Amino acid sequence: MWNPESLLLGLELAFSWEMLLWLALGFTSGLLVGAIPGLVESTFLAVMLPFTIYMDVWSAIFFMTGGYVASEAAGSYPAILLNMPGTPSASATTFEGYALTKKGLPGQAIGVSVTSSAIGTFFGALLFMFLGPLFGKFAFNFNSPEMFMLAVFGLTAVASLTGADPVKGLISALLGLLIATTGLDLFNALPRATFGFLEIYDSIPLLPALLGLFGFSEILVLCNRPSIIGGQGIVYKGLSAPLEGVRIALGYPFVILRSTIIGLLVGIIPGAGGTAANVISYGQAKQWSRHPEKFGKGTFEGLVATDTSNNAVIPGALIPTLTLGIPGSPTTVVFLAALMLQGIRPGPGFYESYATQAYSIGFGLMICSVLVMVVGLPLAGTFARVAFVPTRILVPLISVACIIGVFSSRQYLIDIQIMVLFGVLGFIVKRYGYSPVALLLGLILGSLLEDNFYRSLMVGGPEIFFTKPIALGLMLLSVLSLALPVALRYVAKGRTANSSRELN
């Protein structure tokens, strides 16, 4: 399956000064970009793409790999400190990360985040190198019915687990799916719910919706507070709090393992990307946790799950990109373009032709995981100080950062207004106990779901979902994820009723 000679040559290539330099440069740039809410890694890499043409192909890939890993890791910092995901794939990080910041534990939360990101990248890279070809083969089995059922499973799991009420979660997910139908329909290319705006003919853009739901809505809340942390907050110096976070993160080995696998699998599935992995992993962590009631109130377990998975997505997303020529995430589209611009066509046989380089990318990812720890941990204090800046200064600056982030992604002025509308929607959704997470996932998976639903029907009719074993398995899991919380609630109610009767 893999040969030791290519592995050693890959190691040699990865540790050459030139590659290390480009990796570090990409990493530093990515760290800065990821920490700015709204400035996503795909925008950054796309902007850098024209310059990479002048580089050696593998230097360019190393630069982009460094930037990708760093921005994914740093995307969690504003998510933790400001409730504003720096990148879309850090959206679920806000649920626990920000709650921990409000508890006065920003340093520990960043320590947990940095460690989880590093471990997720490291183990993801290991699997990328050794299991890459196998996973590529497995991804071949995912056709339209399987993709559809996977999306359904993701939605039902999140809808039933992100709030205390599965019905409200389901409504939120369906609303997300409905909003995602905005744009041209698949059959006739006729506009649906575009209301005359040409800019949303493709669909509602994800970034403004995400920044609105999780960023702008939080700005509205911040308007009332003197600072993000209530009262004086807890000031910490040096590395003690982040190092405590490292220790805390290492206390959840099973969560790390599960989230790495989820991240890698979601990454392998073309188009799913880090955001879905982040949210699904969070849902799974809550489902399997001994203390699910603590989720949403600031638990390290949830943070470990989200931040491990969104970084494990990177190696996962690179697998279909390199082996199938199909990007695993929006960011790897830029990778694909970079390779093709250099005259390399990724696809089946890539490992045979470029085994050394493929392994060197794996080693590059491992080096990045070390950089995440070495660079990320000392900078945690600097990032954490943002939480103590008075909101009278912070709100105007974050508002401008959101506007610029949204504008820079597509350069459409209407995106700013979409962000505002979703901000108000997010505020209302939270106010009445619905789930903004399920709404977001509905938005993300909407087009994937509709597309694969119709394709499946055209290929084999409705019965196709029952004849494909993987699709059937995912369907059963979807039903279970909805029914289980309801059943458990009834059991709990029954127990409470019995115990109160016994007391009487």
Add this chain to the structure above:
Amino acid sequence: MIYGIAYVAQTHQLPWNAILYPYVLMGMIAMLLGLVALRQRARGDQSAPDVNDTPSAQEDQPPFGKLIAGSLVTAGSLVTAGRVLSVVVGTFAYPLIMESLGFVMTTGLYLAALFQIFRAFHPVVIVPLALAISGILSVFLQQVLVLNLPSFGFADLPFGI
């Protein structure tokens, strides 16, 4: 509901295969909302907050939310509501103004207005600071990210000024 009505109004003339999926979604949402309403009625307390509200939603209740509910009307909350509305209206209007005034001036004005509303700095400092920040941002976006920003049409001024 408003979104649903607007959706139907715009799409009802489209062929069925274009609208079947979204209409099924709308039907499911309506059905589930009906279920939520029935449950609330069964509890006999429609005005009370839902006990199933997520913990974070309950914890994050800002006074502005309470203000909307009409349960808290104080001078402080009015100031908060004013600030919130300023941010919402200002940000929504930002792209409309940027089309005519350009990036640097609009961002400068927007920042200066927000700094003033939140009383972030002394009034003398606000305008130069806001303009300096917007200038730096403009250079970053144009030179580093190579973005094409809307600019103020100096050539369109009377007498070519």
